[in-house]
Structures are given as structure tokens and as C-alpha cells.
Amino acid sequence: xxxxxxxxxxxxxxxxxxxxxxxxxxxxxxxxxxxxxxxxxxxxxxxxxxxxxxxxxxxxxxxxxxxxxxxxxxxxxxxxxxxxxxxxxxxxxxxxxxxxxxxxxxxxxxxxxxxxxxxxxxxxxxxxxxxxxxxxxxxxxxxxxxxxxxxxxxxxxxxxxxxxxxxxxxxxxxxxxxxxxxxxxxxxxxxxxxxxxxxxxxxxxxxxxxxxxxxxxxxxxxxxxxxxxxxxxxxxxxxxxxxxxxxxxxxxxxxxxxxxxxxxxxxxxxxxxxxxxxxxxxxxxxxxxxxxxxxxxxxxxxxxxxxxxxxxxxxxxxx
Amino acid sequence: xxxxxxxxxxxxxxxxxxxxxxxxxxxxxxxxxxxxxxxxxxxxxxxxxxxxxxxxxxxxxxxxxxxxxxxxxxxxxxxxxxxxxxxxxxxxxxxxxxxxxxxxxxxxxxxxxxxxxxxxxxxxxxxxxxxxxxxxxxxxxxxxxxxxxxxxxxxxxxxxxxxxxxxxxxxxxxxxxxxxxxxxxxxxxxxxxxxxxxxxxxxxxxxxxxxxxxxxxxxxxxxxxxxxxxxxxxxxxxxxxxxxxxxxxxxxxxxxxxxxxxxxxxxxxxxxxxxxxxxxxxxxxxxxxxxxxxxxxxxxxxxxxxxxxxxxxxxxxxx
Numbered sequence: 001x002x003x004x005x006x007x008x009x010x011x012x013x014x015x016x017x018x019x020x021x022x023x024x025x026x027x028x029x030x031x032x033x034x035x036x037x038x039x040x041x042x043x044x045x046x047x048x049x050x051x052x053x054x055x056x057x058x059x060x061x062x063x064x065x066x067x068x069x070x071x072x073x074x075x076x077x078x079x080x081x082x083x084x085x086x087x088x089x090x091x092x093x094x095x096x097x098x099x100x101x102x103x104x105x106x107x108x109x110x111x112x113x114x115x116x117x118x119x120x121x122x123x124x125x126x127x128x129x130x131x132x133x134x135x136x137x138x139x140x141x142x143x144x145x146x147x148x149x150x151x152x153x154x155x156x157x158x159x160x161x162x163x164x165x166x167x168x169x170x171x172x173x174x175x176x177x178x179x180x181x182x183x184x185x186x187x188x189x190x191x192x193x194x195x196x197x198x199x200x201x202x203x204x205x206x207x208x209x210x211x212x213x214x215x216x217x218x219x220x221x222x223x224x225x226x227x228x229x230x231x232x233x234x235x236x237x238x239x240x241x242x243x244x245x246x247x248x249x250x251x252x253x254x255x256x257x258x259x260x261x262x263x264x265x266x267x268x269x270x271x272x273x274x275x276x277x278x279x280x281x282x283x284x285x286x287x288x289x290x291x292x293x294x295x296x297x298x299x300x301x302x303x304x305x306x307x308x309x310x311x312x313x314x315x316x317x318x319x
Numbered sequence: 320x321x322x323x324x325x326x327x328x329x330x331x332x333x334x335x336x337x338x339x340x341x342x343x344x345x346x347x348x349x350x351x352x353x354x355x356x357x358x359x360x361x362x363x364x365x366x367x368x369x370x371x372x373x374x375x376x377x378x379x380x381x382x383x384x385x386x387x388x389x390x391x392x393x394x395x396x397x398x399x400x401x402x403x404x405x406x407x408x409x410x411x412x413x414x415x416x417x418x419x420x421x422x423x424x425x426x427x428x429x430x431x432x433x434x435x436x437x438x439x440x441x442x443x444x445x446x447x448x449x450x451x452x453x454x455x456x457x458x459x460x461x462x463x464x465x466x467x468x469x470x471x472x473x474x475x476x477x478x479x480x481x482x483x484x485x486x487x488x489x490x491x492x493x494x495x496x497x498x499x500x501x502x503x504x505x506x507x508x509x510x511x512x513x514x515x516x517x518x519x520x521x522x523x524x525x526x527x528x529x530x531x532x533x534x535x536x537x538x539x540x541x542x543x544x545x546x547x548x549x550x551x552x553x554x555x556x557x558x559x560x561x562x563x564x565x566x567x568x569x570x571x572x573x574x575x576x577x578x579x580x581x582x583x584x585x586x587x588x589x590x591x592x593x594x595x596x597x598x599x600x601x602x603x604x605x606x607x608x609x610x611x612x613x614x615x616x617x618x619x620x621x622x623x624x625x626x627x628x629x630x631x632x633x634x635x636x637x638x
Contacts, residue, residue, distance in 0.1 A: 012415045013394070013425040022426035024391065028347060036393035036446055040431045072343065074355035075332070076444045078397070096331045106332040107341035108446075112359045114636065118439040125395045127355055127427075127446030317433065 021066035031132040033068035046165040048176030052091035056098035059128040064183040068130030074108040080119030102181035140218030142198040147287040148265035156236035159250035175235040178254030192271030196264035206310035207249040224296040225285030340385035350451035352387035365484040367495030371413035378447040383502040387449030399438030421500035459537030461517040466606040467584035475555035478569035494554040497573030511590030515583035525629035526568040543615040544604030
């Protein structure tokens with residue numbers, strides 16, 4: 001269904017794709033970035049966060065990944081009749097705190113109530129507006145063979161945290177969602193790398209593998225990353241083994257993947273590591289000329305396997 | 320519940336209110352308008368429109384009522400598993416056509432699928448961005464005693480059309496939703512009235528009475544309208560009698576109410592009547608000094624009755 005929707009929606013509205021922020025040239029030479037996301041995560045509260053914080057950070061991150069400074073958010077709530085008001089207050093409070101932390105203002109809101117059985121407690125939509133500073137040029141078309149692939153932090157935390165809450169399983173050590181606003185980290189990265197930063201994306205649904213596959217398809221180049229370099233926390237690793245998941249396909253909500261020119265990659269890595277959200281950042285691999293449109297994982301065992309996009313719904317309703 | 324939400328949300332986000340577009344001053348002296356609305360109308364298809372057209376026009380109208388030229392929309396879809404893809408295609412197509420008619424671009428989109436029984440077919444969120452031209456100053460604080468109250472067209476059509484579809488009742492003559500983009504009409508009105516235009520609002524949920532009551536509360540003045548001047552189509556009148564509704568409280572989706580200075584009111588009326596959506600416009604009353612914060616309906620019978628805000632949910636899920 002997702003694929004059908006994607007195929008029918010984007011052309012109807014003349015969009016290149018869904019999910020990323022649109023960057024719009026304005027008459028005065030400035031550029032506006034615009035994005036929207038609906039959040040239907042179940043459960044609404046999970047270790048390390050809740051739907052409200054997620055809805056603010058997720059939309060802030062869509063803007064930040066387009067190179068924009070996030071400015072304003074709108075918030076739309078679809079509330080099932082009978083949803084506890086104290087839970088609603090918790091979510092709203094969490095959104096207000098997340099917006100403050102991310103330096104954005106929620107400037108418009110809307111609420112709709114649907115009958116019992118016609119919703120699932122609460123759905124939240126956030127749309128975001130930002131401004132892209134002059135000089136920022138992010139595009140997969142700018143990726144070149146030899147570029148470095150930077151991963152800003154540990155993988156798989158959000159998806160595993162939601163899954164743990166849903167299944168009632170307790171993992172040791174406990175895994176908290178990584179939900180966080182990436183605008184500051186993106187800013188540090190862009191300041192350090194300048195035009196050497198080709199593209200950034202936050203590997204949410206479908207995880208790292210899906211984001212790398214998108215880069216590969218959009219640049220017609222190969223992305224090669226080394227398993228031994230990719231940071232997977234012990235809790236995530238254990239949970240994935242137990243649940244039969246691949247951590248490279250599990251959703252993240254507080255890390256980014258960037259492709260950077262070789263001459264700036266070490267400098268960019270240092271800048272990212274200097275940011276609280278990037279302390280565990282790594283240069284995990286390189287862009288290769290061949291095999292075009294492919295993602296290669298160099299395994300710990302010394303082999304190599306192809307990573308494709310996430311097929312189907314590995315984790316339904318994680319965001 | 321609505322009231323509780325309103326009371327808790329607005330302060331949490333530092334908003335003056337919910338539902339209207341926010342107007343934001345920018346560094347370059349321009350003003351950005353921003354708004355959001357979720358649409359949960361049931362049924363999704365109704366005489367004269369559908370959820371897609373409504374979602375585009377409703378958000379365009381929120382921007383237009385703030386005096387903004389609508390530019391961009393985002394669209395978020397929450398789809399219940401099993402929802403017919405041909406219905407989805409109809410809605411998307413309808414949105415694309417409505418956007419073209421309104422002169423806006425849908426620039427970003429998102430889709431989420433929820434399990435069967437966790438939605439009601441389809442919910443749509445639209446957020447909108449517009450720009451407020453220099454010189455437009457709309458505020459209830461600018462309303463003065465003696466100002467004219469302009470109503471741009473026939474009342475009650477959207478609410479009755481949705482109600483007819485829901486109840487399966489056929490009204491004679493048939494009533495079609497008035498859903499339409501008001502940006503052109505608002506532009507004509509502002510061009511004619513200039514700073515003499517105090518405020519505009521589209522009387523959606525809660526109808527004309529609720530909008531007038533908002534004006535009265537926000538200006539601390541009295542709004543007096545004459546029943547004999549207010550245009551209620553025969554089909555709406557008949558349906559309201561049958562269903563026990565008051566047409567002045569029924570939702571509209573293609574008309575506006577404006578308060579205009581006395582010296583420009585006739586000129587503004589002429590301009591509005593010259594627009595296809597304003598052919599039946601009337602000056603339906605005046606702003607009075609007293610009784611402050613009240614709305615008076617001068618009845619056909621020569622009496623006078625107070626109109627208050629809509630209490631409770633006269634028509635659930637009409638938008």
C-alpha cells in the first residue's frame with residue numbers, strides 16, 4: 001500500500017518525493033523549507049519519549065536535513081473520544097518543551113475529536129517551516145565516488161524502544177528512544193564542511209540501510225559501509241537478536257547520515273563529535289563508483305553483503 | 320472537551336487562539352501566515368464536495384481570512400488499512416484540482432497507515448503558508464461602532480449537505496456544500512476596502528452566529544444583524560426545520576463575514592458582488608456600542624434575540 005500511495009501521490013501534486021522537506025525559492029532570493037509528518041506511534045508513551053516529543057523532533061529534523069534552520073511548527077491533533085485528558089496534557093507539555101529545546105515556535109494548532117473506536121487515542125500532525133541559509137547546497141546529485149559516509153550516533157534505539165514497550169519485553173541494558181532535535185548538530189556539520197557536505201538525512205523508518213539505499217539510487221553510485229565501524233549499542237543488539245530484527249533497518253529519531261567530500265571528512269567528523277548528540281559519530285564507509293545503486297556492508301567476518309530497502313512493515317507504527 | 324483542549328493548548332504553546340492563521344513578522348519586514356487543520360469529515364464524499372477539496376479550501380481560507388495570499392500547502396494522510404485505493408485516488412485528484420483552482424502548490428506530503436478499526440477510512444491534515452501583503456491590517460481591535468457587517472453569500476449549505484448525506488435524507492431543493500477557495504474574494508474585498516476592512520472570518524464550525532459572537536467578544540462591541548437580510552437558501556431552511564437546526568449555527572465552507580468601515584461599506588459590497596463567489600453578498604447589519612460582547616438578531620417579526628456561541632456539537636465531524 002505504501003508503494004502504491006507513493007506512486008500515486010507524488011505525481012498528483014507534482015512532488016519529487018514524499019517525506020523530505022520541500023525547498024522553495026522565494027522572490028527575495030531566500031529559500032523556504034516546508035515539511036509535514038503525521039505521527040501515529042503506538043504506544044504513545046515509550047522509553048525515552050512520547051508522541052509529542054517525537055512529533056516536534058521529527059519535523060524539526062526533516063527541516064534540518066534539508067539544511068534549513070527550523071522556525072515554526074503547526075500542530076494538528078486528532079483525538080479519540082474518551083482519551084484521558086491527563087495524557088493529552090502530558091503530550092502537549094512534552095511538545096512545548098521539545099519545541100523550546102529545538103528553538104522553534106508552535107504558532108498554529110487545531111484539534112478534532114472523533115468517536116470512540118474511530119481513532120487510536122491520539123494522532124498528531126506537525127508541519128514545519130524553516131529557512132535555508134545562503135550557500136547551503138544539499139543534493140544527492142552532488143555525491144561523488146570517494147566521499148565519506150558519516151553516521152552521527154548509535155543505531156536502532158528508537159525502533160527497539162517502541163518495540164520493547166509494545167511487546168512488554170524488558171531488554172538489558174534498557175534501550176531508550178534517541179528522539180532529539182538535529183538542527184544544532186546539522187548546523188555544526190554544515191559550518192565545518194561547507195559545500196563539502198553533499199547530503200544529510202535522518203535514518204528514520206527503514207533505518208540506516210534504507211537511507212543508504214536512497215543515496216545509492218539517487219546518485220547512481222555505491223555506498224559501502226563497514227559493519228565493524230557502525231555503532232550498535234549492546235541493548236539494541238540483544239533486542240534485535242531476540243526479535244529477529246536487523247539493527248541496520250531499525251528506525252532512529254536522533255541521528256543523521258551525511259555524505260561528505262574526502263578533503264573535509266575528518267574535520268567534519270571532529271565537529272560532529274564536538275556536539276553532544278554526535279559524541280559517538282563515525283566515518284563508517286565510502287562512496288564507490290561501482291556497483292551503482294547498491295549498498296554494500298563489509299561484514300566483520302570479512303565478507304560483503306548487499307543491503308536493500310526495508311521490505312514491508314518491519315515495525316508498524318513506530319512514528 | 321473542545322473547551323478544555325482550547326484552554327490547555329493555547330497557553331502551552333503561547334498561542335492567542337486555535338484555528339486562525341498565525342501572522343509572523345519576518346526580518347525583511349514581510350509577514351508570513353501559517354495555519355493547520357485536520358479534516359475528519361464523515362462521510363468523506365458529500366453533495367458538492369469531498370474531504371480532499373475541503374482540506375485544500377479550508378486551509379486556503381484560513382490564510383485568506385488573515386489577509387494572506389496563500390502560497391503553499393502540505394498534506395498529511397492517515398489511512399485506515401483496507402481503505403479503497405480508488406477512493407484515495409479520488410480524494411488526491413480532488414485535492415490536486417482544488418489546489419490548482421486556488422492557485423496554491425502542495426509541496427510536501429506524508430502518509431501513514433493505521434490498522435483496521437484504528438481510523439475511519441481517511442483523515443487528512445493540511446497546513447498552509449501564505450504571505451500578507453504590506454498595508455493589510457486585520458484585527459478585531461480595529462472594529463468600531465457604526466461599522467457594517469458584510470456576509471458574502473448564502474448560509475448553511477456545507478453543514479446541511481453533510482447532514483443530508485449522513486442521514487440519507489433528501490432535501491428539496493437539493494443542497495450542495497459551498498466549499499470554495501476564498502482567496503480571490505478576499506483579495507477583491509481588501510482591494511476595494513483597503514484599511515476600511517477591519518476583520519474577515521469564514522464562518523465554518525458554529526456558523527455565522529459563532530463568528531459574530533467571536534467578533535463581539537474580541538471587540539467588546541455589539542453585533543446586530545437583521546434576519547430578513549440574511550440569505551438562507553430554501554433547501555437549507557427546509558432541512559433545518561426538519562432536523563431542528565438553526566441555519567445561523569450551521570457550518571459554511573465558502574463564504575466570509577467581514578466588518579467594514581461605514582465610508583467604504585457600499586463600495587466593498589459592490590466589489591464583493593462583482594466576484595462569482597459573492598453574487599449574493601449583503602450588508603446584513605451594523606456594529607453597535609451596546610450591549611457589549613453581544614450578538615443581536617433583529618427578527619422578521621420585529622423582535623430581537625441574543626445569539627451565543629454554538630454549545631456542544633451540533634453537527635459532529637462536518638469538517
